[in-house]
Amino acid sequence: MPEQIPVQGSAQGPGQVCVAVVGATGVVGQEMLRILAERHFPVGELRLFASPRSQGRVISWDGGDGPRECTVEVLREGCFRGVDIVLMEVESPLSREWAPVAVREGAVVIDNSSAWRMDSAVPLVVSEVNPHALQTHQGIIANPNCTTMVLMPVLKPLDTAATIARVVVSSYQAVSGSGKAGIDALAVEIDKYGNDLHALARSGVTGVEPAQTVYPAAIAFNVIPACDDFADDGSCETKEERKLVAESRKILERPDLHVAATCVRVPVIAAHSMSVNVEFRDKMPAAKAREILAAAPGVILAGNGPTGFSTPLHVAGTDSTHVGRLRDDETRPNTIDCFIVGDNLRKGAALNCVEIAELLLKNAALRLC
């Protein structure tokens, strides 16, 4: 860790650090708390932050040494004093405002918004893929978008072996990618329209109205070929597609990488899927890709052969990226097709944040204090 980041003399037990979770009551924040406990992260003091709506709410957390009650606080100047690591899960404008405050007050921030990801001074890290990027951090470390994240552990070892020329990806993204609001929208619509599916089959749009404003159409029994808003510059891409392209290039350190992305929301609760066509500069038969991925960290090959596959319901709640339907694309040399599934809340968000924190603790050069 660079010297300009002040070292806290936080009063933790030996080997323990003070951890703050900002956005602790949200879907990803809750997942962060679960993962900190599951992985026995050496949490000394635990500080929870959320919006004023949740202020004073008491959340019970058990890191293995018995339950403790944590009272939810709101963000304010000075609130990060004594905190070693901040896991920040808030909207970008809030992160832009508060991440620098946390750094000034002595913490390292692992941020899951899009605020800092493309900042050249901020490492954008997937724990298995580019942990070396942490070396240059200046207090803020960015966690990639959940879609990018699921893809990276698969693309990285293949890129190393045969240099990827172009990726064509179509996604199947879960509603939890939009947080509680996404799950709520699906739940309300399912509740309202799920009783007579045969009638719905015929009534089309006249039968189903979006229950919430979170999506531009109903998501129950539907797919929506637009995740996030469209880019502001008159482009035809959504911000989600932009993120997938730009973040992949940064993480793989391949500014010349071609990525054609279409991001689609589907009525799945957790785990993002992607149908991916990957074209290489060098030879990469599917059989070789399978060998490489069988040995890749954070990757599970689904089934015993090219017809094996995992689905979101298989993968939700687990840590690895699953690769299935891995096969040669006979329509183009050095090209493979595959179907990739990963939990957008775990590896796609909370888990990778905690893994980055673990790397910070493990690597003496990156130590916090």
Next chain:
Amino acid sequence: MPEQIPVQGSAQGPGQVCVAVVGATGVVGQEMLRILAERHFPVGELRLFASPRSQGRVISWDGGDGPRECTVEVLREGCFRGVDIVLMEVESPLSREWAPVAVREGAVVIDNSSAWRMDSAVPLVVSEVNPHALQTHQGIIANPNCTTMVLMPVLKPLDTAATIARVVVSSYQAVSGSGKAGIDALAVEIDKYGNDLHALARSGVTGVEPAQTVYPAAIAFNVIPACDDFADDGSCETKEERKLVAESRKILERPDLHVAATCVRVPVIAAHSMSVNVEFRDKMPAAKAREILAAAPGVILAGNGPTGFSTPLHVAGTDSTHVGRLRDDETRPNTIDCFIVGDNLRKGAALNCVEIAELLLKNAALRLC
């Protein structure tokens, strides 16, 4: 119509024909009956066939001249005597057995199974795309797979203008593509698991069991990257993907066309969607593709520009293929991306069968009697 097909002296009203619907109680069969009525098809006698389970069931149908009661019959030798047009919606083995019987008994069969589609003696017809193929029919005419069907009205005019080199397609296919069984599986699972989506978000596969055996995993809150079985020859493709490739080549009369397909089932009730990347031999900017498709029969451009899109709930119950998200793919010359949605039960199955029947009646050279 070739001379070897006997002409029936069916006792219909002037300009009317005797129509048989085989598989009349199924999802597509019911849609055929609706469409025959909606389009005022000149139905003289109407004969309905289904499995012995439905024998004797009475179905009411109103073609515009008052309701009539039709009693469901079972297939038997001689049952097609007097029938002019058979709309056949049954499994392939049954079609292989009975379509030739119907032709021997004097009918023209428009078949929606995969039994005859790749038979070189059988035209495979999309009404707006290759009606000329009907000229060579010998009694059986094949209706394409619902996925292929939705794609063809878009690809044909683009192929004519700039010659398609390669298509990479990922599908989002509705459960009604598996008939009643598909809708039932989704309905039962929604009923069982739809009450607590937040819990499901965390429980993954341990929480959801497939309700029926129609799919290899639960389809509620899931996507399954395998439609139909895998091909028998040890290939890594599903039969659905094979159909999309082979049928597209036959319909577009482009045996050299490259199609890389990944077919995925989603918890949508009606309307198949496809994320499609199309590479051309000649120049085809998205702006030009938009102009061409705005004038293409059977195609609707979604929205006013490249960010417009339709969803399955918008399209279900309607006749045209909708094209949205139409944009240049900057990662490859002469390449566009788009998102295509069409009702798999209407244009994808029943409507095109009826349109073929209309073409037979309209064109004197193809007349039945």
